[in-house]
Amino acid sequence: MTILVTGAGGQVGRELVMRAGRRALVGLDRSQLDITDAGAVAAALSARRVRLVVNAAAWTAVDRAESEPNASWSVNRAGPAVLAAACAAVTVPLLHISTDYVFDGRSAVPYDEASAVAPLGVYGRSKWAGEQAIRDALPDRHVILRVAWVFGAHGGNFVRTMLRLGQEREALSVVADQYGAPTHAGAVATALLSIADRYGTEAALPWGTYHLSGTPVTTWHGFAESIFAEACATGLLARAPLVHPIPTEAYPLPAPRPANSAFDCTLIRARFGIEPPPWMAGLREVLNTWKRTS
Numbered sequence: 001m002t003i004l005v006t007g008a009g010g011q012v013g014r015e016l017v018m019r020a021g022r023r024a025l026v027g028l029d030r031s032q033l034d035i036t037d038a039g040a041v042a043a044a045l046s047a048r049r050v051r052l053v054v055n056a057a058a059w060t061a062v063d064r065a066e067s068e069p070n071a072s073w074s075v076n077r078a079g080p081a082v083l084a085a086a087c088a089a090v091t092v093p094l095l096h097i098s099t100d101y102v103f104d105g106r107s108a109v110p111y112d113e114a115s116a117v118a119p120l121g122v123y124g125r126s127k128w129a130g131e132q133a134i135r136d137a138l139p140d141r142h143v144i145l146r147v148a149w150v151f152g153a154h155g156g157n158f159v160r161t162m163l164r165l166g167q168e169r170e171a172l173s174v175v176a177d178q179y180g181a182p183t184h185a186g187a188v189a190t191a192l193l194s195i196a197d198r199y200g201t202e203a204a205l206p207w208g209t210y211h212l213s214g215t216p217v218t219t220w221h222g223f224a225e226s227i228f229a230e231a232c233a234t235g236l237l238a239r240a241p242l243v244h245p246i247p248t249e250a251y252p253l254p255a256p257r258p259a260n261s262a263f264d265c266t267l268i269r270a271r272f273g274i275e276p277p278p279w280m281a282g283l284r285e286v287l288n289t290w291k292r293t294s
């Protein structure tokens with residue numbers, strides 16, 4: 001079964017390619033396949049006799065999306081629409097990744113798949129529209145996996161930023177009133193590959209929308225303290241900086257963030273046997289990778 005991965009140069013895309021093992025998986029980065037180009041997408045599907053598509057491509061510059069909404073809408077809404085239409089034309093399923101930013105974060109309890117969406121910014125609205133485009137074009141042949149707070153060894157993310165700041169400064173301030181669960185890009189890739197494998201053996205899946213994030217829930221401040229402790233233990237940092245907790249208002253950004261991004265991951269566990277991955281293990285894996293290559 002040939003699996004096509006789009007956005008293969010991104011955090012999750014690269015992990016999908018690296019974890020493919022013996023699967024027939026073709027990863028194409030943006031320079032090789034633009035998901036908004038309908039002709040190129042159709043050609044990529046037919047030329048390789050693709051049996052399943054995983055879309056790891058997205059516009060993830062959350063703050064820039066506020067000033068460049070067209071770019072966000074093009075990649076996050078039009079792109080999935082193009083992919084879903086191409087998949088529908090050749091009866092191929094689409095596994096797609098979405099985000100906690102479809103929620104406003106005002107819930108006091110973890111969000112499940114039935115929770116009402118209310119995106120706060122351009123990125124979240126464009127990702128929600130992308131989800132809807134897939135449900136419309138490919139109603140009975142998609143899995144939408146919403147993830148949150150993704151970090152990995154490749155690409156820009158919170159762990160990389162914290163490590164750089166920790167090397168430059170003796171103290172820094174980090175937001176302590178936004179709650180969520182960091183999710184290792186490798187664990188997202190592993191989950192998607194196991195869903196793909198199940199399709200390979202059963203030729204069907206419990207289609208629909210699922211939540212997956214790491215465990216346990218923390219804050220950005222809590223995550224930063226763990227990053228510095230582990231970076232010291234790994235030898236990437238000589239000394240942990242002081243991490244002052246601050247409220248969201250003290251660190252204004254162009255795009256509003258959900259205050260609560262915690263996911264209820266019951267459904268993916270029940271239907272696919274996929275457990276929320278402990279983020280500490282993923283963090284250690286990333287830091288050890290950087291240590292080996294530093």
Ligand SMILES: NC(=O)c1ccc[n+]([C@@H]2O[C@H](COP(=O)([O-])OP(=O)(O)OC[C@H]3O[C@@H](n4cnc5c(N)ncnc54)[C@H](OP(=O)(O)O)[C@@H]3O)[C@@H](O)[C@H]2O)c1
Pocket residue numbers: 006007008009010011012013029030033034035036056057058059060075079097098099100127147148149150151155156185
């Ligand atoms: N990062 C997070 O914290 C987070 C949180 C929740 C959900 N998610 C979702 O998780 C998924 C994967 O995110 P990620 O962190 O792996 O993102 P990422 O590292 O930014 O990777 C996205 C990739 O998509 C590529 N891309 C952009 N426009 C494209 C186009 N038109 N055609 C093909 N490829 C295109 C980008 O290429 P260029 O780099 O060349 O532009 C990049 O390599 C996304 O759906 C994202 O919305 C991410």
